[in-house]
Amino acid sequence: MVKNSAQLYTIEGIAAGVLMIVTAYIVVSTSTVLTPQDIHIIDMQLEQLGHDALMVMNTPKDYRISSNLTECISQNNPDWFKSNFTPLVRSRVFLPDDTLHYNVSLYYRDGDVVQKRDFTDDGMPYLGEKTVKVTQWIRMDDGASIPELRNKIVLVEVLLWRS
Amino acid sequence: MPGNRRMNHENGQISIDFIIGFTIFMIAFIFVATMISGLLINLQSQRIDYDAVAYRTGTVLVEDPGEPSEWNLLDLTKAADRDNLKRLGLNVARNSPGILRESKIEKFFNPDRGGCSDRSRLCYPSDYSQKLIFGDYPYSFNISMRELGPSGRTWAIGEIPSNNNTGYIRRVVSIKKPGYADISPVPAGSQNHITINMKIQTLFFPDPVSPSIDPAYQIDLIYEDFWVNLTGFSGVNLTKKPELFDGTTPVTYDENYPTLRVFIDSVEIHEGDYPALLTDDSKIHFEEGFLKSKGFHESSELDFILTFDQPVGDGIALNIADIAKRYPLSEAIMEIRIW
Numbered sequence: 212m213v214k215n216s217a218q219l220y221t222i223e224g225i226a227a228g229v230l231m232i233v234t235a236y237i238v239v240s241t242s243t244v245l246t247p248q249d250i251h252i253i254d255m256q257l258e259q260l261g262h263d264a265l266m267v268m269n270t271p272k273d274y275r276i277s278s279n280l281t282e283c284i285s286q287n288n289p290d291w292f293k294s295n296f297t298p299l300v301r302s303r304v305f306l307p308d309d310t311l312h313y314n315v316s317l318y319y320r321d322g323d324v325v326q327k328r329d330f331t332d333d334g335m336p337y338l339g340e341k342t343v344k345v346t347q348w349i350r351m352d353d354g355a356s357i358p359e360l361r362n363k364i365v366l367v368e369v370l371l372w373r374s
Numbered sequence: 375m376p377g378n379r380r381m382n383h384e385n386g387q388i389s390i391d392f393i394i395g396f397t398i399f400m401i402a403f404i405f406v407a408t409m410i411s412g413l414l415i416n417l418q419s420q421r422i423d424y425d426a427v428a429y430r431t432g433t434v435l436v437e438d439p440g441e442p443s444e445w446n447l448l449d450l451t452k453a454a455d456r457d458n459l460k461r462l463g464l465n466v467a468r469n470s471p472g473i474l475r476e477s478k479i480e481k482f483f484n485p486d487r488g489g490c491s492d493r494s495r496l497c498y499p500s501d502y503s504q505k506l507i508f509g510d511y512p513y514s515f516n517i518s519m520r521e522l523g524p525s526g527r528t529w530a531i532g533e534i535p536s537n538n539n540t541g542y543i544r545r546v547v548s549i550k551k552p553g554y555a556d557i558s559p560v561p562a563g564s565q566n567h568i569t570i571n572m573k574i575q576t577l578f579f580p581d582p583v584s585p586s587i588d589p590a591y592q593i594d595l596i597y598e599d600f601w602v603n604l605t606g607f608s609g610v611n612l613t614k615k616p617e618l619f620d621g622t623t624p625v626t627y628d629e630n631y632p633t634l635r636v637f638i639d640s641v642e643i644h645e646g647d648y649p650a651l652l653t654d655d656s657k658i659h660f661e662e663g664f665l666k667s668k669g670f671h672e673s674s675e676l677d678f679i680l681t682f683d684q685p686v687g688d689g690i691a692l693n694i695a696d697i698a699k700r701y702p703l704s705e706a707i708m709e710i711r712i713w
Contacts, residue, residue, distance in 0.1 A: 233403075267705055270472070
């Protein structure tokens with residue numbers, strides 16, 4: 212025997228279910244809209260900082276001399292790079308230094324193949340943190356210490372992350 | 375029981391009242407929910423807005439020379455010059471991003487903070503909100519800078535942030551300092567004067583076939599300060615204020631900024647103080663914009679003559695391009711907070 216009352220309860224149940232799903236959807240969508248924007252801003256700040264630091268290193272300090280970036284790679288001197296780059300990315304005006312880490316790779320063409328060469332890092336292993344990538348082009352002359360880089364255009368790539 | 379049977383059939387259906395009521399409720403609910411989520415985004419995005427303003431402010435300061443580009447030479451006591459100042463940028467030139475002019479930094483971080491009665495300086499905070507931060511919203515700000523290296527000079531302007539909900543950007547920049555020249559007595563000199571031939575063009579073009587020097591490295595007598603350091607003249611008197619000639623026409627000096635000033639041990643020497651006994655700390659200061667205010671430009675050629683009471687020169691004029699020097703660019707950190 213079919214009862215009438217149960218049918219109305221079923222409709223209410225479905226309506227309540229729809230209501231809950233819609234509510235859950237709105238709540239979830241509200242929170243997920245915000246998070247990527249915040250992360251994007253933090254990425255942008257880090258990327259801008261890294262770009263600035265690398266560009267300052269790639270700016271000659273005086274007329275008709277090479278930039279520090281060009282010189283330390285030409286002389287294959289990672290310690291020189293670190294002593295220049297680390298204060299640029301970590302220093303703050305009044306607060307203690309920031310906790311940023313980086314590693315540096317060089318890319319250059321060898322015939323038709325793009326070769327990668329690890330140059331240096333700050334000693335902190337990369338453990339899958341969210342990184343940003345900043346790059347600068349430099350030109351090596353035939354006096355470069357690393358034979359493969361001689362007379363090449365080299366892309367200096369820095370991966371930067373916050374611990 | 376026909377009536378009962380008919381009622382039983384209808385009980386299984388959704389009533390039209392329920393459908394209408396439910397529809398109205400859902401529309402109202404979705405409408406309200408949409409508005410609330412929008413409201414939440416607005417509340418939450420305040421920080422993002424601050425970050426965007428901080429980013430824009432950093433870009434204007436670091437990558438833009440301002441409007442006009444040599445705003446540091448404006449005489450802000452004149453209403454017309456003050457009106458002419460549209461934007462505060464610290465950059466040397468538009469095509470040298472990240473390289474800041476030191477005199478702009480000094481003017482930017484040293485405004486009149488006491489009600490803007492000193493009309494020769496920028497007015498804090500109104501000039502900063504109108505010509506740097508922009509927008510109708512009354513943003514608070516804090517901008518600070520520190521030169522890396524041994525000098526460690528710091529500059530700061532703005533309020534102390536009251537909480538952590540501030541927009542933030544940190545920039546790394548280079549600072550270009552003004553040029554200078556060192557002059558020393560010639561051994562066994564025969565002349566009581568030293569002449570410097572200032573063919574200004576030679577400072578911009580190192581030789582006739584080269585392109586002009588990048589503005590980041592130019593020794594710019596027209597738009598920047600220039601210092602002449604007198605070294606090794608201790609015990610020698612400077613008999614009169616150094617003279618500047620445009621051909622044979624003497625250039626007159628004004629009392630007020632910008633002009634040419636002589637300092638011995640950091641004390642300014644005025645017209646009545648000559649002859650002035652020089653020490654190892656003796657300097658002549660061409661204030662930025664001095665030559666420009668006299669109508670000189672990149673193609674001008676001047677003679678700068680110093681007269682002493684002893685024979686210290688050999689009579690051969692020094693070329694400004696041979697003796698002018700530049701400091702290497704220094705590095706600095708700039709932080710901007712907006713809230």
